[in-house]
Amino acid sequence: MNMAQSSHRWWDREVGYEVYIRSFVDGNGDGIGDFPGLTEKLDYLAWLGVGIVWITPFYPSPMCDFGYDVADYTGVDPLFGTLDDFDACIAEAHRLGLRMLIDLVPNHSSDQHPWFQASRADPDSPMRGYYHWRDPALGGGPPNNWISHFGGPAWTYDEATEQYYLHLFLPEQPDLNWSNPKLVREFDDVLAFWLDRDVDGFRVDVAHGLVKNMLMPDNPQRFPITPDMSPRQAFGCYDHRYDLDQAGTTAIYRRWRAVAERYDALLLGEVYLRDNNPNQVSRYVANQDGLHRAFYFAPMHTPWDPVAMWSTFRDALDAAPRDLSWAISSHDDPRAPTRLGGGELGQSRSLAYCVLLFALPGLPFLYQGDELGLEDVDVPLDRCLDPVAIRNQNPADGRDACRTPMPWSPGPAGGFTDGAETWLPVDRADAHTVSAQQDDPGSVLYKYQELLAVRHELGDLHAGELEWMTDRAAAVIGFRRGDCVCALNVAEVATDFQLPSGKWRLAFSSQRPAGAVAEAAISLDAPEGVLLVRVPDTA
Numbered sequence: 001m002n003m004a005q006s007s008h009r010w011w012d013r014e015v016g017y018e019v020y021i022r023s024f025v026d027g028n029g030d031g032i033g034d035f036p037g038l039t040e041k042l043d044y045l046a047w048l049g050v051g052i053v054w055i056t057p058f059y060p061s062p063m064c065d066f067g068y069d070v071a072d073y074t075g076v077d078p079l080f081g082t083l084d085d086f087d088a089c090i091a092e093a094h095r096l097g098l099r100m101l102i103d104l105v106p107n108h109s110s111d112q113h114p115w116f117q118a119s120r121a122d123p124d125s126p127m128r129g130y131y132h133w134r135d136p137a138l139g140g141g142p143p144n145n146w147i148s149h150f151g152g153p154a155w156t157y158d159e160a161t162e163q164y165y166l167h168l169f170l171p172e173q174p175d176l177n178w179s180n181p182k183l184v185r186e187f188d189d190v191l192a193f194w195l196d197r198d199v200d201g202f203r204v205d206v207a208h209g210l211v212k213n214m215l216m217p218d219n220p221q222r223f224p225i226t227p228d229m230s231p232r233q234a235f236g237c238y239d240h241r242y243d244l245d246q247a248g249t250t251a252i253y254r255r256w257r258a259v260a261e262r263y264d265a266l267l268l269g270e271v272y273l274r275d276n277n278p279n280q281v282s283r284y285v286a287n288q289d290g291l292h293r294a295f296y297f298a299p300m301h302t303p304w305d306p307v308a309m310w311s312t313f314r315d316a317l318d319a320a321p322r323d324l325s326w327a328i329s330s331h332d333d334p335r336a337p338t339r340l341g342g343g344e345l346g347q348s349r350s351l352a353y354c355v356l357l358f359a360l361p362g363l364p365f366l367y368q369g370d371e372l373g374l375e376d377v378d379v380p381l382d383r384c385l386d387p388v389a390i391r392n393q394n395p396a397d398g399r400d401a402c403r404t405p406m407p408w409s410p411g412p413a414g415g416f417t418d419g420a421e422t423w424l425p426v427d428r429a430d431a432h433t434v435s436a437q438q439d440d441p442g443s444v445l446y447k448y449q450e451l452l453a454v455r456h457e458l459g460d461l462h463a464g465e466l467e468w469m470t471d472r473a474a475a476v477i478g479f480r481r482g483d484c485v486c487a488l489n490v491a492e493v494a495t496d497f498q499l500p501s502g503k504w505r506l507a508f509s510s511q512r513p514a515g516a517v518a519e520a521a522i523s524l525d526a527p528e529g530v531l532l533v534r535v536p537d538t539a
Contacts, residue, residue: 009292010099010200011266013462014051015358015452016365020331021056021080022066023405023424024368026417033405033416035081039089041408044434046096048371048445049452052363053093054101054203054268056331058086062112064172065387067103068205069110073190083197090198099200101266106187106252107206108173115186116174123161129180132166132212145218146243151231151392154243168209168243170387178210178252191259201266204253207284207291208271211249213242230396231388236274245273245280253290260292268325268363269294276301276312278319285323293363296324300333304340304349304527306490310472313360317466326357329367335402338376347373348527351447352488352510355529356477358455359486361466368406371448372437376401377427385424400424409435447510454508454531460484461531469498476524483534489524496521503535 019038027036035058045053057067058080067077076086093100109116118127134143134155142155143164155164156171166175176183191202223237253267260267269291271281276298284294302312316324328336328350336353337346350373357364379400384390389398407428408415414426414433430436437445455461464482475491485504487497498521506516508531517535524530 009266010264011052011292011363013456014099014363015049015455016052016054016101016325016363017045017048017050018054018327018330018365018367019056020368020403021058023403023416025406025408026419026422027081029417029419030079031417031419031422032079034079035076035085035089039085039092042089042092042096042098046098048449049456050098050366052099052101052200052266052365054365055103057103057105057205059105062110062172064110064170066385068105069108069112069170069173070105071110071112071114073105073109073187074193087197094198099266100198101201101203101268102194102199103205104190104202105205106176106178107209108167108169108175111172111174120158120161120165123163126182130177130183130186131174132177132216133161133163134166134216135163144216145221145238146216147235147238149231149235150388151234166212168206170391175212176210178212178248179214184252184255188255188259191256195259195263195265199265201260201268201292204267204269204291206272207253207269207294208245208249208273208280209243210252211246213246215242217242219243228394230394231392232397240274250284250287250290253284257290257292266293267291271295272297278316281316281324282320285320288323293323293325294320295365296320296326296362297333299326299328299353299357300330300336300339304490306475306477307472309488309490310470310474310477313356313477314468314472317361321466322361324361325363325365326360327365327367328353328357329370329402331367331403332399333402335367335374335376336370337373338401342375346375347444348510351444351451352527352529354448355451355508355510355531356486356488358451359461359479359481359484359531361481366448367402371445372407372432372434373444374407374428374432377404377425379404379425383425407433409433450514451508451510454514458484458507458531458533460533461486469500485532485534486530487522487524487532488529489526491526493526494523495526496523499532500534502537504532505535507531507533 022033024033025037027034059070060072060075060077061067115127115130118125146154148154220239225234271294273280284291298312336350340346340349384400386398386400389395404424405416405422405426410430437443460482467480469478475495476497478487489495506514511525511528
């Protein structure tokens with residue numbers, strides 16, 4: 001049967017891994033990660049047990065937003081290598097049995113992209129319609145009250161043409177106009193270019209933001225903005241009724257789905273909506289004709305609280321039973337151990353949380369370093385580089401702390417580079433490096449490797465229907481999928497969890513060795529996540 005028409009796809013049993021390429025490993029000594037370095041370490045990812053590697057943007061770019069400001073959608077920035085280096089990386093990944101996703105950034109380009117350069121230089125250029133240009137409001141000023149994710153108005157005035165252009169992120173990241181059919185066709189060619197180079201799919205940046213209401217009315221303001229607010233807080237003061245999640249967005253993905261199916265490629269969307277409303281997120285995957293999977297970001301913001309966590313997952317799976325993608329950390333948010341208490345407590349909670357996420361229907365992802373239990377690094381303000389931190393009076397949304405280089409081995413540069421400096425400080429203890437943890441069978445790293453192996457082996461975690469075993473009043477979140485049971489103790493003390501009838505073997509625990517058999521109930525440490533498998537009845 002053609003895989004494109006099968007109900008079982010190659011990503012259904014896999015765990016993904018996000019590589020923030022600037023910080024993964026440096027192959028040429030300049031202090032910035034690159035494709036030769038990534039290629040060298042792909043065997044580590046295969047050893048860990050992940051099946052999908054998502055690479056953040058590597059395209060030619062002025063690097064105002066570290067690659068998310070794309071100046072050429074079909075090239076490789078010299079910082080990261082060449083197209084030949086890219087091809088070699090893909091070939092090595094496939095040799096090791098890994099699938100590769102690349103980050104596609106279709107909401108905006110760089111202001112240095114030739115499209116925008118032509119658009120800005122001549123109002124009569126065909127490229128003018130590739131972006132959103134508007135006259136000033138009556139009486140002057142921006143055309144409406146839309147604001148940027150990164151602080152300040154979402155409009156910048158161009159004196160030469162006496163119009164404003166729209167940018168929901170930096171002024172150097174003008175938003176593309178997806179109502180323009182010519183632009184739509186441009187991206188058909190972009191997808192085909194990379195799919196013909198054997199990539200296995202795309203992670204779509206700002207997947208909910210491409211289409212705008214072309215009348216561009218003001219967004220309703222929910223709360224007043226105060227000077228002490230961070231950009232993220234200020235953005236949340238508006239109901240983004242007209243600039244995000246617009247009608248017509250999913251039609252783009254239906255078009256791309258037709259392209260992706262010819263290559264058996266995965267479309268994974270970043271659908272990062274206010275309040276993480278699962279019903280809104282589900283629209284991008286529900287009809288099975290657009291995105292294959294959509295990241296659901298609530299787990300990265302839900303507190304360590306049984307009621308909040310139970311509601312988060314129950315609501316999400318009611319809206320999209322099989323088509324979400326889960327993560328506990330990313331390059332845009334604080335690392336899970338920092339967020340969940342710090343130190344050993346934060347590490348223990350993060351691993352236990354992953355047990356739950358990896359047992360749910362959907363596609364889970366690790367962010368590089370999650371498997372080492374890494375916390376955020378306290379980057380001094382004079383070393384911060386993220387524009388969200390350095391361009392605003394309140395740097396609270398700055399993302400440098402979660403983007404520091406991956407620590408591979410002891411030493412000042414953490415084995416990340418042979419050069420004298422790293423683009424951000426490493427600042428990790430020797431015990432947090434890959435080599436130290438690979439030498440320690442009791443390390444956090446080995447626990448994650450074990451979890452990935454068990455998840456892959458337990459067939460019912462991929463095929464069994466989910467049956468909740470606890471409710472929002474319980475301290476343990478538990479569910480059953482066929483002959484597998486998953487339970488997570490979110491309480492502050494050890495708690496008993498009632499098991500279905502029969503005998504159940506402990507297939508994985510975040511806190512103890514596997515293998516024990518339990519009947520009726522199992523006592524769970526605080527915190528602890530477990531996977532149990534039913535022991536067949538014997539004659």
